Amino acid sequence: MQEEIVKNVILGEEDDYVINMGPQHPSTHGVLRFEVSLQGETIKKVIPYCGYIHRGIEKMCERDTYPQIIHLTDRMDYLSAHINNEAVCLCVEKALEIEIPERVSYIRTILDELNRIASHQLWWCAMGMDMGALTTFFYGLRDREKILDIFEESFGSRLLHSFNTPGGLMHDVHPGFQKRIKEFISYFRRKLPEYDQLLTDNVIFKERSVGIGVLSREDAIQYGVTGPSGRASSFSCDVRKIEPYGVYDRVNFNEILRTEGDTMARYKVRISEMEESMKILEQLVDNIPAGDFTAKMKAVIRLPAGEFFQRVETARGELGVYIVSDGNKTPYRIKFRSPNFSNLFIISKLAIGFKIADLVAISGSLDLVIPDIDR
Amino acid sequence: MDNSTLRQRLEELTVNAVYPVNKQYTEIIIPAESYHEFCSLLKNSQDMLFDYLISLTAVDWKDHFMIVCHITSTIHRHTIIVKTQLSDYGDPVADTVSDIWRTAEFHEREVFDLFGIRFRHHPDMRRLFLEDDFGFPLRKDFTDESRMIVK
Amino acid sequence: MGVKIKSMKYEDFKDNETLELLNKSGSNILLSTIDNIINWGRSNSIWPLTFATSCCGIEMMAAGAPRHDFARFGMEVYRATPRQADVIVVAGTIVHKMAPVLKRLYDQMADPKYVIAMGACAISGGPFYYNSYTIVRGVNQVIPVDVYIPGCPPRPEALLYGIMQLQRKILGEHPMEGKTDAPVTPPEEKNA
Numbered sequence: 001m002q003e004e005i006v007k008n009v010i011l012g013e014e015d016d017y018v019i020n021m022g023p024q025h026p027s028t029h030g031v032l033r034f035e036v037s038l039q040g041e042t043i044k045k046v047i048p049y050c051g052y053i054h055r056g057i058e059k060m061c062e063r064d065t066y067p068q069i070i071h072l073t074d075r076m077d078y079l080s081a082h083i084n085n086e087a088v089c090l091c092v093e094k095a096l097e098i099e100i101p102e103r104v105s106y107i108r109t110i111l112d113e114l115n116r117i118a119s120h121q122l123w124w125c126a127m128g129m130d131m132g133a134l135t136t137f138f139y140g141l142r143d144r145e146k147i148l149d150i151f152e153e154s155f156g157s158r159l160l161h162s163f164n165t166p167g168g169l170m171h172d173v174h175p176g177f178q179k180r181i182k183e184f185i186s187y188f189r190r191k192l193p194e195y196d197q198l199l200t201d202n203v204i205f206k207e208r209s210v211g212i213g214v215l216s217r218e219d220a221i222q223y224g225v226t227g228p229s230g231r232a233s234s235f236s237c238d239v240r241k242i243e244p245y246g247v248y249d250r251v252n253f254n255e256i257l258r259t260e261g262d263t264m265a266r267y268k269v270r271i272s273e274m275e276e277s278m279k280i281l282e283q284l285v286d287n288i289p290a291g292d293f294t295a296k297m298k299a300v301i302r303l304p305a306g307e308f309f310q311r312v313e314t315a316r317g318e319l320g321v322y323i324v325s326d327g328n329k330t331p332y333r334i335k336f337r338s339p340n341f342s343n344l345f346i347i348s349k350l351a352i353g354f355k356i357a358d359l360v361a362i363s364g365s366l367d368l369v370i371p372d373i374d375r
Numbered sequence: 376m377d378n379s380t381l382r383q384r385l386e387e388l389t390v391n392a393v394y395p396v397n398k399q400y401t402e403i404i405i406p407a408e409s410y411h412e413f414c415s416l417l418k419n420s421q422d423m424l425f426d427y428l429i430s431l432t433a434v435d436w437k438d439h440f441m442i443v444c445h446i447t448s449t450i451h452r453h454t455i456i457v458k459t460q461l462s463d464y465g466d467p468v469a470d471t472v473s474d475i476w477r478t479a480e481f482h483e484r485e486v487f488d489l490f491g492i493r494f495r496h497h498p499d500m501r502r503l504f505l506e507d508d509f510g511f512p513l514r515k516d517f518t519d520e521s522r523m524i525v526k
Numbered sequence: 527m528g529v530k531i532k533s534m535k536y537e538d539f540k541d542n543e544t545l546e547l548l549n550k551s552g553s554n555i556l557l558s559t560i561d562n563i564i565n566w567g568r569s570n571s572i573w574p575l576t577f578a579t580s581c582c583g584i585e586m587m588a589a590g591a592p593r594h595d596f597a598r599f600g601m602e603v604y605r606a607t608p609r610q611a612d613v614i615v616v617a618g619t620i621v622h623k624m625a626p627v628l629k630r631l632y633d634q635m636a637d638p639k640y641v642i643a644m645g646a647c648a649i650s651g652g653p654f655y656y657n658s659y660t661i662v663r664g665v666n667q668v669i670p671v672d673v674y675i676p677g678c679p680p681r682p683e684a685l686l687y688g689i690m691q692l693q694r695k696i697l698g699e700h701p702m703e704g705k706t707d708a709p710v711t712p713p714e715e716k717n718a
Contacts, residue, residue, distance in 0.1 A: 141591030
């Protein structure tokens with residue numbers, strides 16, 4: 001029954017009440033448009049329309065050299081910018097078959113996890129704000145500023161760093177780097193229980209999220225929903241465990257899986273992931289080996305002819321980078337398998353039968369970043 | 376299954392398939408007529424069970440198109456790259472796999488939008504990002520003087 | 527000079543075009559007390575529209591966060607509907623599909639209305655200027671812009687500085703005669 005509703009995209013019935021959400025809307029987290037057909041307040045059909053920020057990054061990359069592509073990948077999923085950069089760097093390094101120094105892998109993994117915590121903090125603040133709890137906006141962004149201070153001190157930019165480059169890093173980290181991270185961990189450990197007190201145990205929040213938008217495991221696999229949204233439906237998809245990169249095979253951390261698959265489960269997975277990221281940081285921050293910050297690379301990077309694929313785990317799911325090279329200094333074709341593109345289209349299935357306010361809760365819990373959908 | 380066992384199994388199942396060299400994953404090029412049947416075999420046979428389609432995309436090689444799928448199995452944890460070649464460059468058509476993996480429906484819409492490749496039996500063959508009268512930008516012969524400034 | 531602002535030096539504001547516009551709108555003549563009060567009220571309570579397309583939107587949210595608070599400048603209340611908003615801060619890239627939507631939002635706003643172009647993408651297309659086939663190279667091809675804030679993304683302090691410049695511009699206006707629109711640059715002709 002639900003399959004028929006999703007497939008019938010022509011708005012057929014005469015007395016459907018169709019409203020339009022977006023592209024400019026406070027809760028869509030970007031420029032996304034939903035056409036919602038309602039009966040009273042209950043949703044009968046939701047169709048997402050994307051493309052309002054399609055900038056043609058894949059075509060642009062065909063004319064840029066490999067170090068220049070890094071700056072464009074920053075701007076796709078800007079909340080996990082460092083992880084996007086690392087994906088392209090790893091793919092290029094795999095193609096050239098070079099060994100990067102240990103120090104580089106450790107620092108890259110540490111910055112990955114910091115970026116993941118920062119991204120989840122922003123998700124938490126936006127989710128609370130969508131549901132009307134404005135306090136979360138202030139708490140989340142206040143704590144996020146501490147991480148952005150570390151970034152700014154290390155490489156000069158708060159949001160879009162482009163610190164990775166094929167072969168290593170742009171420059172070495174400053175000597176106070178480890179001390180700053182330890183200060184942050186002790187600060188945030190005290191603050192994370194406040195997040196639980198504010199939202200997780202709140203009666204209104206529970207009413208609006210338990211049992212709303214249930215995603216089954218088969219659907220998660222069929223639609224390719226990865227990241228915390230997939231793990232909340234017990235789909236074990238963490239690329240850090242399946243195909244480890246960096247130093248993820250040497251640290252202990254749990255993959256958080258839940259079985260309920262509703263909005264509250266997706267929420268709890270992300271809160272627990274922040275705790276897990278802090279555990280990874282504690283294991284790594286004191287053990288950074290000394291060494292070079294980059295491997296020796298030629299001035300002009302040419303990949304050998306062939307095809308290369310690399311998967312990484314961003315804060316929202318699995319990012320795949322597929323490079324087709326014909327031996328030049330620019331790629332012949334580059335494709336980014338972005339996590340938000342697959343996560344978006346499950347909304348048509350999840351929101352049916354719920355109220356219009358639940359659509360906001362569901363899209364907040366899926367944590368979509370719209371420029372990543374359109375690239 | 377590791378790459379060599381998988382390759383042997385695939386050789387038992389298919390004729391006319393080509394196996395390019397790839398150091399990372401097993402890669403196979405299937406002729407376009409048996410593409411759909413091969414994909415449903417990959418999903419349903421018990422020792423392979425490829426149930427999660429990572430990405431579906433296309434590459435323009437100037438005289439033919441190549442559809443590339445990266446598929447993995449959540450149970451056996453092996454990965455395969457399935458390719459198929461579309462020889463008609465002017466009006467390329469391929470079979471859809473959206474009845475096998477639901478996420479392919481949206482990846483194929485994106486491929487249609489950017490390359491112009493149509494998919495037979497697709498439930499909703501519409502453009503995704505661009506307007507209806509736009510060309511197909513990711514083709515190698517695409518130029519748009521009024522909108523692009525090429526460096 | 528009819529512009530009376532205590533904290534900023536006039537030499538900081540060296541843009542000739544804007545000076546001419548200020549002169550044209552009648553600031554040479556001393557503004558009366560009532561005009562001053564009206565301008566003071568308008569400049570200290572500018573209400574923005576929630577409009578964020580991409581990365582600059584996060585820095586705009588960070589400018590509203592507790593560390594760099596723009597509620598102290600009066601911009602605290604975000605309005606979701608353009609009919610109640612005064613300023614639209616275009617934060618992010620605009621593409622061809624989104625440009626008619628932006629024009630429509632701007633038309634729905636009531637006078638006096640202002641536009642701040644935040645970030646390199648809104649000023650001129652930014653990192654996507656070359657080789658992109660869908661982007662609009664600068665928001666001033668669609669709507670008239672008052673303040674440009676460079677950066678990719680600009681720091682929240684840069685956004686605060688831009689807001690202060692906008693307040694300064696409002697203080698020099700003649701409130702009864704309406705705003706002098708900055709000219710809209712037509713799309714550039716491509717040279718053969």
